[in-house]
Amino acid sequence: MLWFVFTTPVCNLNCRYCGGTIPEEVMPHEIRYTVEELRDFLKKDPERDIAFYGGEPLLKTEFIEKVMEEIPARHYFLQTNGILLHLLRPSILKRMDTILISLDGDERLTDLHRGRGVYRSALKNAELIRKKASRGI
Numbered sequence: 711m712l713w714f715v716f717t718t719p720v721c722n723l724n725c726r727y728c729g730g731t732i733p734e735e736v737m738p739h740e741i742r743y744t745v746e747e748l749r750d751f752l753k754k755d756p757e758r759d760i761a762f763y764g765g766e767p768l769l770k771t772e773f774i775e776k777v778m779e780e781i782p783a784r785h786y787f788l789q790t791n792g793i794l795l796h797l798l799r800p801s802i803l804k805r806m807d808t809i810l811i812s813l814d815g816d817e818r819l820t821d822l823h824r825g826r827g828v829y830r831s832a833l834k835n836a837e838l839i840r841k842k843a844s845r846g847i
């Protein structure tokens with residue numbers, strides 16, 4: 711089964727059609743369980759896949775890395791706006807099966823909805839992680 715792990719409802723962007731960070735009263739901003747508790751819960755599913763989601767999930771990079779170190783899964787996925795992708799360590803990047811980077815189209819359209827410079831930043835980081843994952847730097 712595919713399990714979505716919301717690492718945070720906080721986002722570092724405020725896209726026009728989304729509104730950005732989900733308010734604290736709707737979803738807690740801090741994770742209220744431990745990785746060990748999550749591991750015990752997910753043990754029930756030996757065929758688990760894990761997708762990291764947000765908000766912007768990479769605002770909790772340490773949590774993502776700890777989950778991947780402590781909880782084996784068939785596949786790991788990440789859905790991100792790409793701005794913080796440079797924070798992931800090569801050893802973790804190599805174990806990600808799929809990284810989905812959200813863009814709205816070309817540079818003009820993406821920056822119109824997401825903010826100035828977002829398109830270039832996301833693409834720059836996409837190129838960077840490709841190099842990091844292949845070279846292990």
Ligand code: SF4
Nearest residue numbers: 721723725728730791
């Ligand atoms: S990056 Fe995603 S979560 Fe963040 S504001 Fe934009 S659409 Fe919403």
